[in-house]
Amino acid sequence: MVAPRRAAFAEESAEVEVLYANLDKMKSLTKKIQGSMTRLETSGKMVQDAIGPIYGNTQRLQTTNSNIDHILEAIGRIREPLDMRNREERILRSPPQRVGLGEYIASIDRTNQALRELKQSNLRSNQQAISELDGLLHVGSQQLEDVFRDILRQDAQPVEPLHFITKQLDFPRLPQNKTSQLRTINAHVASPGAQRPPSETQGTPTAKAYAEVRGQYLTLSLQNLATASISMTRKTTVGVLYKKDSSGIGTYARGIQGLYTAEYDNICPIFPREEWGAILSNTCQSSLNAFASTLRELDTHITENILTDCFLAYEIVEVVSNISYQLETRTGELKQAMSEALRPVRETAKSSLSTLLNDTRTRIQQTVALPADGAAVPITSETMTRLQEMTNHISPLSSILTSLGDRGWSTSTTASSASSTPTLKSFDVGADGAKLFAHYASDMIDTVLSNLEKRASTSLRSKSLQGISLANNVVIVDRMIRSSELQPLLQGAQPRLDAWRKKTTALYLDGWKETSMYLLDIQYTNRGARPSSTGTASALDSAAILKQLSSKDKDAIKEKFRSFNASFEELVAKHKAYKMEREVRQALGREVQMFLEALYGRFWDRYHDIDKGKARRRTGQSGVVPTDELQGVVGQ
Structure with missing residues (x-):
């Protein structure tokens, strides 16, 4: 058990020794690496110190190179218009007809563009080039102006307006293809680069050229109408009233309207909207001057x-x-110019109203004597003929009378209204022209009749003759009113005419008052009531009345019969001898009948038995006048 354990410890110990040995090697390597890093850092600092100035110089060189490139590009752009000047000069100094109008205009466009770029560069060295390009554009503009005029002249042959008026044809316009060319030319000639300084000309050069060429065309076209207007007016027979449409002024005016309207239609597609009015006015100015001169001559x-x-x-x-x-409605122009041309004639028309009144008054007052037979004087029919003719001109007369105001045709008022200072009457927008004319006509009629009345009172012996003279003139006035367009206009004047009729009747009957006095006698109311005067009782009553009279009274009655017969016979003879209009003779006859018949009937009823059985001849005898003799006066 111990031996294996020792073997394991020995093995682990050997591994530990290996690890320690590796650690020592690692430490040694670390020290070497640290030494190398220290040396590398030292070397980097040395390199940085050596390369730093070189890098800075390189950056500056790069910036300089970039600036040089930009300068070269600018010089290239500057030189480019200068280089193209020679190319465009060859085109612009050649006639447009040779190089073609389209190419010529394109050359102007390129030159304009080059000029704008040069001006934007604002370099002093470019001023000479700018001046040269300006001169080149001026040459091109003049060349285009000449083309503009040539195109206009192709259709500027004068026309005869009478041909278009009589056949009701439209006046000629410029062809559409030519208006298109003219519009293009005008757009380039009127461009800022090509336009002349404003102080040198009024409007654009093409506008001036148009006004000159077309203005001459209008003047020459209207020349014959102006001459005809004057010659036709002067051919009028002296002393004869002018009749409407006897002059050529109406045709002249229609020619002006047709030509001016056609000219406006020509201008609109060629020039900008804001220039239409001015160009039309300038174009028509020459012919308007000729029109004004014609009106002055007619005036x-x-x-x-x-x-x-x-x-x-x-x-x-x-x-x-x-x-x-x-x-003015069609074009918006020319109204003021036409009004100025019309002004002299309009003032003459205004003053004519008072002139006619004054002339009528003066002519009657200067009449040496009125007709001895009571006939109407010619001035009455002449005056009414004038008034009848005025009804053919109610529209202008309404305008003139409205500007004068009611009764403004009197001498003092008319003199003041002829001035340029307007009066309150001139602004009477509610004025009725027809009613004002009726007032004027009534004043004219009153002027005639009132002055004839004054003249009759001094030149005619008897009031009866004065009444007949005045009645004849009143009837003529009334007849000429009823037989013309005056009747609807002068309906309000009838009461005034009726007053004149009553006055003439009163004057005429004044001569019959002495005759009527013979039919008056003295009645005594205490001698019984007056018997009836009808049927068989009439004779009985007359006989009874006569029985009550003394011989002296009967002789007085017979003398009244004789005197009445003689006076009546004399007045009837005069009545037949007087010159009377048919209506006057009938009206005055009825008035005499109504005036005498009642008196005569009464006298006849009472005393007709006084000459019973005797002849009833009125002259030199005592016979009485039967009632049918009075009735016969009416129709004589």
Whole structure:
């Protein structure tokens, strides 16, 4: 048992000794490793001290190399526009037709891009190159302007507007392919790099070119219409009232509207939206100046013939106002320019209203004598003819009368309203133009009749003749109202005419008052009641009345019969001799009948037996006048 145990201990002891031996070797190796690490650290420090400066220099060299590369790249980019200048100059200095419009515009685009890059570099050394490219773009822009003008001139031959108006055709527009080319050219000429300084021109060069070329086209196209408007107006017979549409101004205006509308349709696809109005105004300016000149010439003609041609002024106001509104609605422009061109004619139209009134008043006052037979004077029918013609111009007259205000056609008010200062009446938005015209026409009629009444009172001997003269003129006024478009407009004037009729009747019957006095006698109420005057009792009553009279009273009655007959015969003769309108003769005859018949019937009932059995001739005898003689006056 002991021996095996000793063997085991010996074996373990041997293993322990081996372990101790290995441990000693490990310690020895550790010391060697520590020594090697110390030496390595020392060597690393020496290497670091030696290599550190070299590494720093290397980094700086790398940065320098990188900067040099960037500089070389920038120099390359700078030199690239300079290198391409020679290539683009060859294209831009050649005619666009030779190199092709598309290639020419592409060259401008490349040059613009190069110019922008040079300006962004902000290098002083590039200023010369920038200047050269600016000059090159200027050359290209001018070349494109010339192409722009050439394209416009291809369709700038003047047209005859009358052809399109009479056949109701649309006025010509630029072809779509050309508007596309013009739009492209305008976009490049108007670019910031190609545009001229604002101080040198108004708007873009292409806008100015368009206004020049197309403006001349419009002016020449409208020239014949302007000439025709003036010549047709001057061919009017002197002294004859102007009739609506007798002038060429309506055709002229329609030509302007058609051409301007077509021009607006041309402008829209070529230029930016914000430029449409200005370009249209500039394009139309020359033809508008010619239009304004034509209106001034027509205004001079109207002023010289205001009494007959004021209606032309009304027509011009209507026509120009209408096309001005339509153009403003369609394009948003030209309303102010059209209004300025119309201003002289409109002022003449406004002043004509008072001129017509004053002329009518003056002509009547200066009349040497009214017709001795009581006939109507020509000025009445002339005045009514003017008013009838005015009904063909109600629309412009409504505008003019509204601007004047009610009764503003009087001399003092009209003179003030012609100034540029607006009045409160000018802003009366509730004014009724038709009603204002009715007031004006009524004033005109009153002017005629009132002045004729004054003139008749001084130039005609008897009131009866004065009444006939005035009645004839009143009837003509009434007849011309009822037979024309004045009737619905002047319905409110009938009471005034009725008042004039009553006045003329009163004047006429004044001459019959003396005749009626012969039919008056003295009755004594205490001598019994007046018997009935009907049937058989009439004769009995007349005989009974006569029995109560003395011889002297009977002679007085006979004398009254004779005097009445003589006076009646004289007045009937005058009544037949007077110049009366049919309505006047009938109306005054009825008035005489109504005035005398009651008196005559009473006198006849009482005293007709006084000449019983004798001839009833009125002249030189005592015969009485039967009632049917009075009734006969009405139809004579």
